[in-house]
Amino acid sequence: MAMSVAAVGHLSRSASRAVARAANGFHLLRIEGYSETEMVLPGQRISSEDFTVGDYSWRVDCYPNGRDTSTKSNAMSVYLQLTDQAHRVLRARYKFSLLDRAGNAGYELPAETASFTSVSSMYNYQYRSPVLGAVDEQGPGCGHDEFIGREELERRREDLIRDDRIVLRCDVGVTQIEGSRLAADELSDEEEDEQFVAPGYGYGPPRQRRLRRRTDDDEYVKWCLTEEPRRSRGYQVRPRGFGHPNWY
Incomplete structure (x- = not known):
């Protein structure tokens, strides 16, 4: 269940x-x-x-x-x-x-x-x-x-x-x-569709954006089955909506 x-x-x-x-x-x-x-x-x-x-x-x-x-x-x-x-x-x-x-x-x-x-x-x-x-x-x-x-x-x-x-x-x-982390993600019900205001840091008025909708479990599993970890300019690429870098 x-x-x-x-x-x-x-x-x-x-x-x-x-x-x-x-x-x-x-x-x-x-x-x-x-x-x-x-x-x-x-x-x-x-x-x-x-x-x-x-x-x-x-x-x-x-x-x-x-x-x-x-x-x-x-x-x-x-x-x-x-x-x-x-x-x-x-x-x-x-x-x-x-x-x-x-x-x-x-x-x-x-x-x-x-x-x-x-x-x-x-x-x-x-x-x-x-x-x-x-x-x-x-x-x-x-x-x-x-x-x-x-x-x-x-x-x-x-x-x-x-x-x-x-x-x-x-x-x-x-x-x-060799072992490595493929992906890591944490999901909180309080974060779903949450809005927050980012400070302007002196460069204009505060900006408002919506947190990305996190992938559901099925999408997460499918990504882990098919994707290969890769690096881009020293940063670890991760699927859209994943909360943490998948360092490996």
Whole structure:
């Protein structure tokens, strides 16, 4: 049963919106002197600088001799870490690939989707993330324990290794949800068809005008269903008869 304005005396109505958008990006980690990485300990990582995708901070970890600290692996491990300072859990898509001489994906694994828990980024006094991480500093990231075998990489050296360096690409995709106010309006039965006299402020006699008739509920709902908030010279445009700016 609908409530009458006369019975309530004051009616408030408002609308908000949530917009989901895809945010995508990638990061390249170039490892030079690849042949020397055979001396890196199992479980020891080579890390990228932190980078941003979708307003979130990320880091790529590469384990040349595997992530397992108990034994030396014949495969390279690669992981993606969420390094936001604020503790959060985030779902994201990721894909790792090795680039060939032309900059294309010469070797890649299928994209995957996983949940990431943020781990504090480790900085040194120069505010740069450490390139070579200590054993057991792995973090709760997601990736591949066996990304590519060393023998496979050597077999494809002509395509994937150039001047003793490899380039690892990590693609990241997240969904961002942004909220905003669509419209706000207050309706009072005392304001309907009310007349008032505005002062002249020294520029002539007082001026008289009638308050705009406010839209009814059906008109308000229809506007919220169809209109897009927009700005004009820094001011928020609102439908005729709405009492407040719909800032967003």
